[in-house]
Amino acid sequence: MRWLDYESDVCSIARALEVLGDRWTILILRELFNGVHRFDDLHEHLGVSRDVLTRRLSSLVAEGVVERRAYREPGRRERADYHLTGSGRELQPVLISLLTWGDQHRPAAGGPPVRLEHRDCGAEVGLTLTCAEGHQVRRHDVVTTPLPGARLRHAG
Amino acid sequence: MRWLDYESDVCSIARALEVLGDRWTILILRELFNGVHRFDDLHEHLGVSRDVLTRRLSSLVAEGVVERRAYREPGRRERADYHLTGSGRELQPVLISLLTWGDQHRPAAGGPPVRLEHRDCGAEVGLTLTCAEGHQVRRHDVVTTPLPGARLRHAG
Numbered sequence: 001m002r003w004l005d006y007e008s009d010v011c012s013i014a015r016a017l018e019v020l021g022d023r024w025t026i027l028i029l030r031e032l033f034n035g036v037h038r039f040d041d042l043h044e045h046l047g048v049s050r051d052v053l054t055r056r057l058s059s060l061v062a063e064g065v066v067e068r069r070a071y072r073e074p075g076r077r078e079r080a081d082y083h084l085t086g087s088g089r090e091l092q093p094v095l096i097s098l099l100t101w102g103d104q105h106r107p108a109a110g111g112p113p114v115r116l117e118h119r120d121c122g123a124e125v126g127l128t129l130t131c132a133e134g135h136q137v138r139r140h141d142v143v144t145t146p147l148p149g150a151r152l153r154h155a156g
Numbered sequence: 157m158r159w160l161d162y163e164s165d166v167c168s169i170a171r172a173l174e175v176l177g178d179r180w181t182i183l184i185l186r187e188l189f190n191g192v193h194r195f196d197d198l199h200e201h202l203g204v205s206r207d208v209l210t211r212r213l214s215s216l217v218a219e220g221v222v223e224r225r226a227y228r229e230p231g232r233r234e235r236a237d238y239h240l241t242g243s244g245r246e247l248q249p250v251l252i253s254l255l256t257w258g259d260q261h262r263p264a265a266g267g268p269p270v271r272l273e274h275r276d277c278g279a280e281v282g283l284t285l286t287c288a289e290g291h292q293v294r295r296h297d298v299v300t301t302p303l304p305g306a307r308l309r310h311a312g
Binding site for chain 1 (some may be wrong): 157158159160162164165166167168169170171172173174175176177178179182183186187188190191192196197199201202203243245246247248249250251252253254255256257258259260261262263264265266267268269270271272273274276277280282283284285286287288289291293295297298299300301302303304305306307
């Protein structure tokens with residue numbers, strides 16, 4: 001397909017970025033994936049202002065990617081923590097692909113800080129490109145083809 | 157590992173986002189992946205201001221993710237177009253993971269606009285989680301373990 005012939009705003013990447021297109025948003029999701037759920041912990045661990053954190057969390061809740069759960073510890077006032085919803089957990093490949101690229105192309109001075117392991121066997125986990133027929137697919141063997149949902153530009 | 161015990165800024169996701177943490181940046185990369193290379197085409201197809209486009213492209217060039225190539229058509233002044241470098245092309249999984257999530261959780265009214273196909277067999281291409289032992293890995297079977305590059309907080 002000639003990409004320029006199509007409208008660029010009918011694109012699932014663009015729509016995903018309406019939810020995610022911000023550095024703090026992705027780092028908040030990383031914290032939730034890593035089991036950090038309380039506002040104060042998020043604030044302190046990320047070093048993000050309370051203001052920005054509040055706005056990003058509200059937006060993630062409004063998008064249905066994060067849910068807010070009220071809880072109350074004995075003798076204390078009610079508080080809330082934050083958890084990924086089903087659609088939030090499905091962002092895992094976005095985070096893993098960023099992690100992999102960062103490990104490789106922006107290595108930390110002391111080497112990669114974490115490794116993703118398969119719980120069952122301990123081997124390193126990563127994303128691979130495969131097709132529905134079960135083939136391993138090389139990067140340049142991915143072809144983008146238009147579906148009926150694509151819109152030609154200057155139509156009519 | 158207890159994620160809160162570690163410094164959160166020694167993280168490859170955070171370092172990747174220093175390059176990518178912006179909606180326009182990712183959409184520019186999408187255009188380059190889709191074969192759009194000229195400044196004017198990028199400007200028009202994305203609907204991004206020339207100013208923002210110039211800044212984002214310069215930053216991507218400075219990061220070594222995009223390269224600027226001068227060319228001259230007969231009888232015209234020299235111009236430049238923009239191409240992904242090796243490390244830029246390795247961002248493909250980031251874009252595919254965003255595409256997949258967007259298709260699934262932010263579907264367009266007319267259905268997904270594009271499909272990724274395996275050049276050899278035509279079957280749909282996607283990212284799968286696998287481990288180095290060749291197992292398919294389920295989402296919740298990914299365990300994050302610290303490496304020597306991780307930094308404990310409040311050390312000493």
